[in-house]
Structures are given as C-alpha cells and as structure tokens.
Amino acid sequence: MSVQVKICGLTEETGLAACLAEQVDWIGFVFFARSPRYVTPARASELADHFADAQVRPGCVGLFVEPSDAEIAAAVSAVPLDVLQLYTSPERAREIKVRFGREVWLSCPVSAVTDLPDSSVAERLVIESRPPKDSGRPGGNGVAFPWALTHGWTAPVPWLLAGGLRPDNVARAIAESGASAVDVSSGVETAPGIKDPVAVARFVAAARQPVCV
Numbered sequence: 001m002s003v004q005v006k007i008c009g010l011t012e013e014t015g016l017a018a019c020l021a022e023q024v025d026w027i028g029f030v031f032f033a034r035s036p037r038y039v040t041p042a043r044a045s046e047l048a049d050h051f052a053d054a055q056v057r058p059g060c061v062g063l064f065v066e067p068s069d070a071e072i073a074a075a076v077s078a079v080p081l082d083v084l085q086l087y088t089s090p091e092r093a094r095e096i097k098v099r100f101g102r103e104v105w106l107s108c109p110v111s112a113v114t115d116l117p118d119s120s121v122a123e124r125l126v127i128e129s130r131p132p133k134d135s136g137r138p139g140g141n142g143v144a145f146p147w148a149l150t151h152g153w154t155a156p157v158p159w160l161l162a163g164g165l166r167p168d169n170v171a172r173a174i175a176e177s178g179a180s181a182v183d184v185s186s187g188v189e190t191a192p193g194i195k196d197p198v199a200v201a202r203f204v205a206a207a208r209q210p211v212c213v
C-alpha cells in the first residue's frame with residue numbers, strides 16, 4: 001500500500017489546488033492563532049468549499065493547540081472537519097473525542113525511544129520532533145528527529161511521521177522510520193502558509209515511491 005500523505009497549513013487556493021491535483025490523503029487547517037499558518041474558521045470554510053462537491057476528496061484535518069471547547073465548536077460548525085489533530089494531554093484529547101464525536105489525532109513529540117507510547121486514546125498519533133526553545137509554537141518548525149527512533153516500534157495505533165520533512169528527504173525518512181503516513185508543512189512552502197505546487201508534487205511523488213536504504 002502506498003504511503004499516505006497529509007499536507008498541513010493550507011491558507012490559500014493555489015496550494016489547495018496542488019493538494020487536490022496530487023490527491024493527497026489529508027489536508028490540514030491550523031486553528032492556532034500564533035501560527036503564521038493560522039486560518040479563521042470562515043477562511044477554512046471558504047477553502048473547503050473548493051472540494052465540497054468532489055467525488056474523491058482529501059480528509060479534512062483541523063489542528064488545535066490546547067484548545068477550548070468554544071474554539072473547536074466554532075471550527076467544526078463552519079468546516080467539514082473529519083479529524084481533530086490535537087496538541088494537548090491524552091486526558092484532554094479523550095474529553096474532546098467524547099464531546100465532539102470526531103476522529104482525534106494526538107501529537108507526540110519525541111527525542112528518545114522512551115518517548116514512544118505503548119497506548120493511545122487517539123485514533124492516530126503524530127510522531128514529531130520537539131520544537132526549538134524559542135519557536136512559540138509546538139510544530140511547523142521544519143525540525144526533524146532521528147528517524148531511526150521509530151524503526152521496529154510496535155505502535156498502538158496508526159501514526160504519521162512529521163517534522164522537517166521535505167521533497168528531498170521524505171523517501172529516506174520513510175525508509176529509516178518505517179512510517180506508512182507522513183505530514184508536512186514548512187517543507188513544501190515558499191513562505192509560511194504559501195505552498196509551492198512544484199514542491200507539493202515532488203513531495204507526494206517521493207513519499208509514494210520511497211527508496212530502500
């Protein structure tokens with residue numbers, strides 16, 4: 001089965017069109033106001049209208065950082081979100097899952113094998129690098145972790161590899177980590193939130209045809 005791809009942090013039509021053309025598995029909207037990729041629910045709704053009538057459409061992921069219920073409610077009432085991707089504790093993720101009845105993905109920052117969980121309240125985990133100290137946001141920093149950390153890990157649920165992926169390193173990242181799904185934001189951009197259609201196409205092609213190492 002080919003590796004699944006999520007492109008995160010869409011803010012404008014050209015990037016979205018590239019994702020639709022490449023038939024990516026998921027696109028993500030960032031509902032975290034301190035991100036340069038932040039979109040309001042109204043803007044995400046406008047963008048999602050472009051694939052509302054499509055027969056085959058990507059899964060629509062809303063990304064939240066320590067959200068209040070009100071923030072999530074505003075997003076899910078405006079945007080057809082299939083998945084809530086959360087940066088929060090497992091306890092809060094469980095609460096959100098029950099309250100909103102949506103698929104939940106939980107971010108899991110790692111820097112050592114011991115950080116890899118053996119259980120999960122979420123349907124998927126996003127295994128990613130820890131943010132630099134001065135970043136101001138927990139993801140979208142273009143920083144990778146040593147991919148071999150996850151090699152041979154028995155994951156409790158399906159997972160995505162994220163952090164510092166680019167068209168020129170994603171095949172190696174998949175081979176070294178054993179990931180079957182990948183998530184990228186800054187590695188396919190010309191500026192934060194502005195996806196480069198050529199980079200999106202190169203990333204998807206490389207992810208779906210990984211090399212062996």
Ligand SMILES: O=C(O)c1ccccc1N[C@@H]1O[C@H](COP(=O)(O)O)[C@@H](O)[C@H]1O
Nearest residue numbers: 008035139140141142162163164185186
């Ligand atoms: O993209 C953001 O601005 C962002 C903000 C807050 C939390 C997460 C964010 N992005 C996610 O971070 C990872 C890796 O991003 P990158 O490829 O290294 O730029 C990915 O899951 C994004 O969805």
